[in-house]
Amino acid sequence: MDALQDAARSKDAARSKDAARSKDAARSKDAARSKDAARRQARGWARVAKRLEMKSIALALSAPIAWSFLEPHRLVVRRFDVAMDDLPAPLDGLRVAQLSDLHCSAITSSSVVRRAVQTCNALHPDLVVLTGDYVSRRNSYSHLTLARQWARPLMQYAAAMADEVRHLRAPQGVFAVAGNHDYAEGSFDAIRDALEQAGIQTLVNQNVVTSSGLPLVGLDDLRAGHPDAGRAFSQVAADEPHLVLSHNPRVWPLVQERLCLLLAGHTHGGQVHLPGTNFRRKPSDMRHSALIEGWSASGRARLYISSGIGSVHFPMRFNCPPEIAVFTLRRPA
Numbered sequence: 012m013d014a015l016q017d018a019a020r021s022k023d024a025a026r027s028k029d030a031a032r033s034k035d036a037a038r039s040k041d042a043a044r045s046k047d048a049a050r051r052q053a054r055g056w057a058r059v060a061k062r063l064e065m066k067s068i069a070l071a072l073s074a075p076i077a078w079s080f081l082e083p084h085r086l087v088v089r090r091f092d093v094a095m096d097d098l099p100a101p102l103d104g105l106r107v108a109q110l111s112d113l114h115c116s117a118i119t120s121s122s123v124v125r126r127a128v129q130t131c132n133a134l135h136p137d138l139v140v141l142t143g144d145y146v147s148r149r150n151s152y153s154h155l156t157l158a159r160q161w162a163r164p165l166m167q168y169a170a171a172m173a174d175e176v177r178h179l180r181a182p183q184g185v186f187a188v189a190g191n192h193d194y195a196e197g198s199f200d201a202i203r204d205a206l207e208q209a210g211i212q213t214l215v216n217q218n219v220v221t222s223s224g225l226p227l228v229g230l231d232d233l234r235a236g237h238p239d240a241g242r243a244f245s246q247v248a249a250d251e252p253h254l255v256l257s258h259n260p261r262v263w264p265l266v267q268e269r270l271c272l273l274l275a276g277h278t279h280g281g282q283v284h285l286p287g288t289n290f291r292r293k294p295s296d297m298r299h300s301a302l303i304e305g306w307s308a309s310g311r312a313r314l315y316i317s318s319g320i321g322s323v324h325f326p327m328r329f330n331c332p333p334e335i336a337v338f339t340l341r342r343p344a
């Protein structure tokens with residue numbers, strides 16, 4: 012009897028153990044399943060986060076890239092009063108508008124130049140000056156664009172440019188100097204002819220006196236031409252207030268002893284200026300120069316570098332819109 016009871020107890024104990032083992036196994040399986048589910052869920056969230064991150068990066072990059080294609084069409088007008096010692100009374104209040112780097116080309120259409128001309132005329136300046144680069148030489152188009160293939164012969168752009176700038180109006184005249192791109196076909200002569208036929212007087216190492224009595228000096232381009240300060244400044248005294256035009260701002264040391272306002276272009280203000288950085292796209296001869304845009308001063312000489320109107324390499328600008336600068340000459344207070 013006892014033996015039978017012991018056997019029954021052993022069986023019960025074994026059953027209990029089996030049941031406990033089964034429960035443990037089931038719990039382990041449940042725990043493993045939960046862990047797998049949690050891992051799958053975590054991987055899912057990671058994928059979602061990655062996708063969101065990629066989308067955010069794409070969005071963050073695409074907005075400024077899209078904007079940089081629009082900015083070449085956002086023409087701004089910058090106005091400055093320029094006090095000049097010994098300025099004769101008739102010149103007090105004289106308004107000079109500067110348009111630079113028109114770059115009529117496969118990537119800057121003549122409609123951009125037209126708008127600049129219309130805007131300039133609406134400002135009613137007394138005098139208009141153009142500081143070079145009326146067209147773009149073929150090798151200035153980036154390899155990343157098809158513009159080099161599309162580009163028409165340079166003189167077709169010169170003719171289109173001249174058809175627009177002939178509408179510039181200023182009672183004391185429109186004057187121009189050469190830029191490095193204007194020498195793309197070996198000399199400035201053909202573009203000079205197009206400008207002269209459009210009623211614009213070109214100054215290549217020459218000076219004139221405007222109808223109001225302001226001496227105006229034009230230097231040849233430093234990079235592609237032959238600036239000759241001796242000829243350009245002949246009969247213009249260093250201590251009489253005068254205006255100097257040069258495409259390239261690196262002529263600045265030539266005029267720092269003079270009482271003058273030097274107006275230059277060439278740099279496009281960098282054309283692309285990444286905010287919070289020093290990055291600006293610079294012409295190859297300006298890589299180590301601090302003269303990129305805006306004002307510099309030395310003694311009684313002042314330099315202004317325009318950001319220009321057109322674009323080179325890409326039809327893009329960023330944080331550096333095209334500009335017309337208007338200077339009002341003033342006698343010191």
Ligand SMILES: [Fe+2]
Pocket residue numbers: 112114144190277278279319323
């Ligand atoms: Fe230029």
